[in-house]
Amino acid sequence: MNRVVSFELSSQDPERAAGFYSTVFGWKIAEPNWGYYPATTGEADKQGINGGISKGPSDFPHGTRIQIEVQNIDETITKSVDLGAQIVREKMEFDDFYLAYLVDPVGNGIGLIQYK
Structure with a gap:
């Protein structure tokens, strides 16, 4: 999970x-x-x-997004898009983690975070 x-x-x-x-x-x-x-x-x-x-x-x-920790952000982005999500921000690199923003198939904004 x-x-x-x-x-x-x-x-x-x-x-x-x-x-x-x-x-x-x-x-x-x-x-x-x-x-x-x-x-x-x-x-x-x-x-x-x-x-x-x-x-x-x-x-x-304005609004609220949840951040979901994933093991492999690239795989999760691909799987999400295959199931109808849209990419809002491609994978970004920060000091300790990677972050991407998506909109799920029903319009909810979410963040994906993978810690290094």
């Missing part, structure tokens, strides 16, 4: 969104990295996931 490991909130004003979630829900928001504000939503010993807030691109300016 491939597990949901994170979420991403897209906003045209991520700093304001970070302030909202920090104040209302007590999330710990870290300094941005690549324009992405990591959000810790609870203690490690409690059930739940962490995520982050980023400036949404023009094709996904």
Whole structure:
């Protein structure tokens, strides 16, 4: 199985969104990295996931995406497209992981993440 490991909130004003979630829900928001504000939503010993807030691109300016960890991002992209998904962002490389954005066959935005 491939597990949901994170979420991403897209906003045209991520700093304001970070302030909202920090104040209302007590999330710990870290300094941005690549324009992405990591959000810790609870203690490690409690059930739940962490995520982050980023400036949404023009094709996904607002909304929430889940990030699903996969073992092989290239194979997962191919399988997804074969089953009707569309690629929004091709595989991107970051320091510790690869990331791609897709839209599933019914219109939900998802992220695929493969840790190095």
